[in-house]
Amino acid sequence: MPSTDYRTLVRANYRRLSLGIQGFKPRREQNYLVAEMGRVLLGQYDRARRILVAEAGTGIGKSLAYLQAGIPWARLNQKKVIISTATLALQEQLVGKDLPLFHPHCQPGFRFALAKGRARYCCARRLEALARGEQQLGMFEPAEALSPAQQQQLAALWQAWAKRRWAGDRDSWPQPVDDALWQQLQAERHSCQPQLGHAHCPFHLARAELEQVDVIVVNHALLLADLKMGGGIVLPEPEQCLYILDEAHHIAAVARDQGSARLPLRQSRRAFEQFNKSLGAIAEQLGQDEQKGLNRVQQGLQQLIPSLNQLYQALHGALQRGELKADEQGCLRFVAGELPAFMDAALTALKDDNQQLSRGLERTQAQLGEQLKRSPAKAAAIESSLAALSQQQLRCEQVRDLCELLLRPVAARHTPPARWLEQTPQDISLCATPLAVGHLLEQWCWSRAAAVMLVSATLTALNDFGYFRRAVGLRADDGSHYLRLNSPFDYQGARLIVPELACEPTSPAFDQLLTEQIPLWLKDQGGSLVLFSSYRQMNTVAEALRARGLSLLVQGEASRQALLQLHKLKCDGNQPSVLFGTGSFAEGLDLPGHYLTNLIITKLPFAVPTSPVEEAMAEWVSLCGGNPFMQLAMPEASRKLIQACGRLLRTETDGGRIVLLDKRLISRRYGAALLDALPPFSRELG
Template identity: 30%
Template sequence: MHKDMVFFHIETGFLEGGQEKIREFAALRIHDGQVQKSCFFQEHPKIEINNDDYDELSQNDRTCAISLSGKRGEILDVLKEAVLISHQGTFNLQILEKTINSYLVNDYWDTYELARIFFPMMQDYQLSYLAEYLSLGNDEEEDLQLAERKAYLTWRVFEACKDKGRQYDLSFFDQAQVFLEGWSGKGFFDDLRREIRTQFPERRIQTDLVLAPAPEGLFAQVQTSHRQIPDSIEWVIKSFSQGGILEQSLPGYECRFGQMKMAKLIAEGLTSAHHVVVEAGTGTGKSFAYLLPSLWFARKTGNKVVIATHTIPLQEQLQKKDIPMLEKVLPFSFRTSVLKGKGNYCCLKNWLSCLNNPSEIRVRDQKLAVLSILIWLRETHTGDIQELSKVPGLMALWPNLNADHEMCNPSKCSKAGVCFLLRARKKAEEADVLIVNHSLLFSDLKTDYNVLPEHHQLVIDEAHQIYQTALQNLGSELSLEMVLRTTESIYRKTGPSFYSSLKVRLGSLSERVPAVAWDTFAKHLETIPELCLKVSEQAKELFQLFERILGPNRTFRFVPQHTNLSWWELLLIQIENLTGRIKSLSVVFQNLTSALNGEEADEAEELRYLFATHLRELQQIQETLALAVNVNDPKQVTWLEQSARLYLKSSPIEVNEILREKIFKRLDTVILTSATLSIADSFNHFLQDIGLPLSTKTAVVDSPFDFDEQMKFYILKNYSHSLPSSDQEKVERLSETILEIVKRMQGRTLVLFTAHKLLQETYTLLQPRLTNINIDTLAQGIHGERTSLLETFKRNSRSVLLGANSFWEGIDIPGETLSCVILVKLPFWPPSLPLIEARSEFLKSQGRDPFQELLLPEAVIRFKQGFGRLIRSKEDRGFVVLLDDRVLAKYYGRYFLNSLPIKTHLRGDDNLLYEKIQEWQLGIN
């Protein structure tokens, strides 16, 4: 790099009035890889200095309290004519300019953005994580102040990015160049490109797709051992016993009776072809308990076993941790694979289209996401988006890159030899045990079993989610963006589309397939642009009406009474108009298909496939629109929902009959397991919900943990009744309670909310106060997506994590990092949610109690999940605090308490709570 560089870091704090101010400033000026100058200044965050009281300060206080503005000259001297580089420092740069009263015209590069580009598969880009992941730490710097250490780490992250960039040939920089315009980091790429051209003039320039070498040929034959597979089910049970192969071969493995019991039940279910439901408490080791019998059964019989999970972390655990351990242990080899929906895989044809049409990507974050993908494709073997860090811009870009696209026909694709989706499907066909998620399982049902390979044995983990997932996946949803994406894939004024691609090909098609009446074909084709524009215009009008109907609400359910309202007639007309225009467009595809009748050439077959795909998409839009006005079906609910965008959604109210017919009657064995399936030792609610008879084989396998010894469960008594009347005062009281608990726990706390609004309001009050006592506050919806939040929380024990719905389950943070879980409220679903409201009305119409049969059971299951976040190993210790005393005051409280794996609990006011936490901190039982 030809310029001097200054790596700087700023630590900020809050004054009592809430104003953010610099506490520490550190800078390193680097010339030719060596520190040329450095400076460090520290300012006390709570002391305002003036001439009258300066003389009264001690010498140490004077040093700490020196105002940075007084060091303006020294700071500007260090920064002079250098490239400024920091980590996530754009905002801090503004604070620095304000503090020293100087506008800095230097080039600025952000190592946070560079790291996101050059290390695209990391889950977090905080300096501490980068230092650990890239082994950048230096023990000699441990005695430095925080800002100084971070300035050095920023320098090392920068060098790591530069070293990685040096590996690439100039084609990478050629492809990247057009996406760099307008970004402050462009100079980094320009300098690196010049360096490579100078130092590596003979490096080969690759002109085609640059991908990671496949670990094996796409269709390579996977070899499996011909060693004798154990015949007896007794072998499975003995594997889990004392002295069995697991205990002999896995360091630290302990025989657990519950795990052995569960494995026996599953092996019996597989071999005897009956369904089994097992609730396995935390620490049972349920993954091994179903993996080992499944692998043994699949290899012994040649029957594929499908394992379906709800969450990605569990899939990752099975694929990257549990299965590799069993590969080393079991006396036979086996093949496993993970298959996901088409939308998870990168389509290389779409990717090339993106590179060839860069003008369509105008948003800065999306341009940086393209740069991340450029490097990721040089490293990935799967093309699975879950490998990619969810950097800003990626999710907006991904719909145009993934394989869930009407033009995607892997078997006919020119990139079939390197197609990620085709590779995944091939491995799925060859696998003995195939891992999928719940959504893909239901996609298989919706397509009459055309998604997954043939199988007759199924294991469903996290089975408490199966009912909700069925409702979501067996329903439908539509947004304006979805309609426009469909029409624009058919025709758009600029950029690639079905219409433009086919029009270019007409000449060659007429030569290759002369029997087709291409003149007639072309006339039908020419009607597409106008029809697509009409569909788009009408869809925009309809969704504008939806916005007016929804108003300021988050949801709006369509019910029979609405047919008497003034807007209903307008809604019918709008939907009829849009449906009519979609039908006109569908007729064009039918006419195009008819023009190819009788022609068997490959080109004609490929076109028919594309036409059928477009017709299917248009048909799905029509079906969803029809549901919006069909308000008299008591088993169907349709509503508007505003989230990131406005959706029209529809769902069946009950799915038990569908699950019974399409899963349980069709398959020989279905194993359903979770840590939370029963309510007060009864499985009846779960079995009825999913369509299994009450006579189904069920079992509860208790956790091996001693919850009464390892934790304290504290219910804050009379807390709900003592809350102030105003919402603002309630938030202030809640924030105060959380603050007092977190101070005593020194961070290490997860707070679970049932509403995002309350979470955000609480965060606003908590964050500055916790910052001043050196505790970080992380909040869902504010600090990134779930995975990165959890990684950040795990690495810093002095932090508190605020989470809502998705954080009540699937979180595994063993050790002291998480020592307290605060449950703000009992997790009842709001009865006004459209689906909950409709299901409640349906139950009432049958003379049933929706609270007892729906709201209460759902809340108890979620409560058990939230409670279970604390104790994840035998070494874990801590507190679960419930701030909702309805569990004591209401009759239904016993259902919550009787469903927990704990025999005793504490109850009292907040002073007693703080005293108990203090005792726990001092090791007093």
């Protein structure tokens, strides 16, 4: 592709865009971002590795930038554009605003669609069977009787689908669909295949649409789930894709979740036992010459069920005798990923038995699929069996993934996975999570994709890309290109205040200090947001301030949307309004103008390593001779603090103040580094 063709297209699209949008204002930083993306896509930095990591501050307009740069290049090179986000809000913005805005001004033209996971769609056959009272799933998995409200909702869903007034996806239904009802309706991977007569099911209709579009919007979880399975399952093959990963600072955590495994031992054993009792009903649908696969299923179950029980009993006994000691929450992390010796043989046997069962299930599923083609009249019964087999196959995958993570030998100087157990009065669950996922991302995506754009407003930590690079498996010298663009907002016009305070957040008196300080900084203010580090502290302070007569909107007491609507109504009526929120309100919350002029951050966002994953990560850094605080806690706190401060200025005309009630920012040596990484607010330090 001649670069002039591409550049000519980008410039022509920009002209049409600028002329076609009323009040269009050129943004220098946005234009520079488009140009740099174009250089990476054209291979001017590295022809073999077209990867850009771009931190683009709030107000640059990064989504419109990557649409301008990415879509023409992909269309000229016959590639698909996959835009992946971490939040539903950004997905909705892209599909409902940004893509429709750019669409009429772009050449070549393009089509776009939103991709969702299979579980967001109902299975049309299940919906019909349940609506007719057949409840076919209850044959293998005891299903609770539907309540009158569930029955009423089920009837409405079926009627809307039958009359083609509903697309069959959970998100487009105007009211929330009951969780227990949806569990019986949702499509599943193993039992929902187009060759089994499901071409008109909602999921496959949506998937067929994806094959016809040029731009697909997706979330990080679905993208990485597809990549984990090798790509090309729901989305196109990586080699055919330009990936634009917006909100890219979440990628490592989502990849870690995708690589995780959890197995409740007693629950799994009971599920396999229940399935074992129903094998006779499946056998009736198979001919005599098709029994071998089912025999293998039977043999696998006869070995797997005792293996699960033996492992449970061994762990339970060790816990009872005090050989293994769980904490107050019933959690026991295996230090340095080292398992007790007795677990190795038990897990190896479990893995082998599970493999035999999985092969039998696959063979039986294939045979039932052939039966469905030959005997469509038996569709309902065969579908029921396929659904049951699907559920067991998913459980087999759970067992396989868990055993692989627990048994995988850790090479010298390689990061071991976090491994732990969780004990409840009813069960013991084994859990494992990879700590280092960079090699997975390299294998799944970086080394295979046609091109990758990783963008976010917060990718650097302490003014450096190193923390992000290590997390996602990139290097400074691997051909990837790095770009940092500051926000065009007037930060000097906003104030960062750290008042003189009597104690630090580590003091027992800190709750009382917040109760005294927060009202002082709320006085005579309009739209305020107060961010806390924990629900406990937020609720304690809220209760104390309400006792003093303050009116507060507190996260968790109503839906996020309802709280924000009420907050905006009060602000529009020139009434003071105070929102209390935790970490989730520090990211993605958009309150421009008078909706937020007073931001109070109660403490620096240092994460306490309390989860097994965080503890294991800190332990590994220490074992390698590093400093977990400086290498993990500090970079993450810097990134989160920048995000929290980013709630204040959302447009070029916004102003106001940030009050940080944590004296450590000026009293501790590390405070200077955190301050230096923040935007250039005017400062008033106590």
